[in-house]
Amino acid sequence: MAPRVLVSDKLSPTAVQIFKDRGVEVDYLPDLGKDKDKLAEVIGQYDGLAIRSATKVTEKLIAAAENLKVVGRAGIGVDNVDIPAASKRGIIVMNTPFGNSITTAEHAIALMFAVARQLPAADTSTQAGKWEKSKFMGVEITGKTLGVIGAGNIGSIVCSRAIGLKMQVIAYDPFLSKERAEEMGVTKVELDELLARADFITLHVPMTDKTRGIINAEALAKTKKGVRIVNCARGGLVDEAALAAAIKSGHVAGAGFDVFETEPATESPLFGLDNVVCTPHLGASTTEAQENVALQVAEQMSDYLVKGAVSNAINMPSITAEEAPILKPFIRLADVLGSFAGQVTESPIKSIEILYDGATAGMNTRALTSALLAGLIRPQVADVNMVSAPIMVKEKGIVLSEVKRDKTGVYDGYIKLTITTERQTRSVAGTVFSDGKPRFIQIKGINMDADVGEHMIYIANTDVPGMIGFMGTTLGDAGVNIANFHLGRDKDGGDAIALLYVDGLVDQAVLDKLTANEAIRQAKSLIFNVD
Numbered sequence: 001m002a003p004r005v006l007v008s009d010k011l012s013p014t015a016v017q018i019f020k021d022r023g024v025e026v027d028y029l030p031d032l033g034k035d036k037d038k039l040a041e042v043i044g045q046y047d048g049l050a051i052r053s054a055t056k057v058t059e060k061l062i063a064a065a066e067n068l069k070v071v072g073r074a075g076i077g078v079d080n081v082d083i084p085a086a087s088k089r090g091i092i093v094m095n096t097p098f099g100n101s102i103t104t105a106e107h108a109i110a111l112m113f114a115v116a117r118q119l120p121a122a123d124t125s126t127q128a129g130k131w132e133k134s135k136f137m138g139v140e141i142t143g144k145t146l147g148v149i150g151a152g153n154i155g156s157i158v159c160s161r162a163i164g165l166k167m168q169v170i171a172y173d174p175f176l177s178k179e180r181a182e183e184m185g186v187t188k189v190e191l192d193e194l195l196a197r198a199d200f201i202t203l204h205v206p207m208t209d210k211t212r213g214i215i216n217a218e219a220l221a222k223t224k225k226g227v228r229i230v231n232c233a234r235g236g237l238v239d240e241a242a243l244a245a246a247i248k249s250g251h252v253a254g255a256g257f258d259v260f261e262t263e264p265a266t267e268s269p270l271f272g273l274d275n276v277v278c279t280p281h282l283g284a285s286t287t288e289a290q291e292n293v294a295l296q297v298a299e300q301m302s303d304y305l306v307k308g309a310v311s312n313a314i315n316m317p318s319i320t321a322e323e324a325p326i327l328k329p330f331i332r333l334a335d336v337l338g339s340f341a342g343q344v345t346e347s348p349i350k351s352i353e354i355l356y357d358g359a360t361a362g363m364n365t366r367a368l369t370s371a372l373l374a375g376l377i378r379p380q381v382a383d384v385n386m387v388s389a390p391i392m393v394k395e396k397g398i399v400l401s402e403v404k405r406d407k408t409g410v411y412d413g414y415i416k417l418t419i420t421t422e423r424q425t426r427s428v429a430g431t432v433f434s435d436g437k438p439r440f441i442q443i444k445g446i447n448m449d450a451d452v453g454e455h456m457i458y459i460a461n462t463d464v465p466g467m468i469g470f471m472g473t474t475l476g477d478a479g480v481n482i483a484n485f486h487l488g489r490d491k492d493g494g495d496a497i498a499l500l501y502v503d504g505l506v507d508q509a510v511l512d513k514l515t516a517n518e519a520i521r522q523a524k525s526l527i528f529n530v531d
């Protein structure tokens, strides 16, 4: 029987044709995404669901989706999909990472111009028969400083367009290396400097716990008087109420918003304010971008449903059916090693070296490297996947090297990741035991044997007596239950590390109590995907 796909948001007809051409039955019901009850009633009949941002793929919908195998997002952001819930049910979530980047960057530039020259208000006034020439005094863009928050796919295109407009471009992005910034012709700065210097600010970051409210009242207070702010990324990155207050006070001169805290946005503190230009999440809405993403999503979903090929999956590595059973646990290991390094590293990465020792050297190291890079970048870029991670690493100018060698030690095979940042070099190695589970076997050159839990604490300390007791008591007093406690120290006995497998996420206040002990240099809460 042919697989069945439901298209529940407005997609280019190209998608429907591709599904049909590839032997997939397709129902095109573009308004269904807005009716969650009706959608839940019918979703059980489908193998695939093709969406944009209107359909919310919630845990409840997934529970009703008995036959669903793949969700295809014709676009970039998958924040409307409950990925952990989908993963738990074995549903692959795919996106189309690059198809609408140019279009969205152009929309951000368009909003910047619209705000600089008050175009919508001037248009309304002129068409109303008024001729208010002196009311609509604008500002030039040439020579002004543009602060770009997030210099990834879209942000970097905005940078290049702004440079073409003769703007000075400064960028804040923890994952942007100085070399890549130089190559792009932009100056890498910290957030506070960007806020203080920018005449225009534009946001191009994903929505994560770190970026939610990145422009809040406190950040706005650090901006230059007369700043204009554009948000074409995700609603909630900017605190709309705080921005509205700053516009009313005259501190912020204008704002261009395509995305809102609640969408569809029927009300917002920004609505009705002078020199606020709003569009209804139109960033990706051009004929070209919609053709790109529709074509790509239909091809990817059909390839999966008909041939079992996986590409651009957020929650699943791309591997063939034959190699899957052997590779899968090592893919998990690679992801865990990358994720460990990504979570403990706080400065831009300059180079990555991956050593494949013994059995791992003979495996599909491309897939392993992609999984490792996805794990490494995920703490900064939530929507990264195995396909987009290597491209992102390349675009960021990070030097990547792989070394393969014959078995050298007691393990049949292991993977070692060494990353060099502007501040230090850090390494982590791991293997897979016969139970199929990943283990950390070395961190910073210190041997250990630690299994991987969903919630862990990493502690780096000086090797002095009493540390185990101190850690145990501090965590015990805070009600943190320790499932497993792994220790290691270097040969000379100077440095020690501990990896604790705990029952849940540990508050920063508890970690601060640990680092208050002068023997503890770093205490970090880590989360791993253990599915």
Ligand SMILES: NC(=O)c1ccc[n+]([C@@H]2O[C@H](COP(=O)([O-])OP(=O)(O)OC[C@H]3O[C@@H](n4cnc5c(N)ncnc54)[C@H](O)[C@@H]3O)[C@@H](O)[C@H]2O)c1
Pocket: 076, 077, 078, 097, 100, 101, 104, 149, 150, 151, 152, 153, 154, 155, 172, 173, 174, 175, 176, 204, 205, 206, 207, 210, 211, 232, 233, 234, 258, 259, 281, 282, 283, 284, 285, 380, 381
């Ligand atoms: N308005 C629209 O219709 C529309 C269309 C497409 C994409 N988007 C949104 O645009 C945003 C950017 O998309 P993209 O494809 O460029 O993503 P991307 O992953 O290529 O780039 C995001 C960049 O943000 C950086 N970053 C992550 N955390 C950061 C932080 N805390 N501070 C500063 N920088 C940080 C990353 O290092 C990365 O370089 C996403 O939120 C996406 O969902 C909106």
Ligand SMILES: O=C(O)[C@H](O)COP(=O)(O)O
Pocket: 052, 053, 054, 074, 075, 076, 077, 078, 100, 281, 282, 283, 284, 285
């Ligand atoms: O993340 C994206 O790709 C954009 O937000 C576009 O969303 P849309 O497909 O609903 O226009």
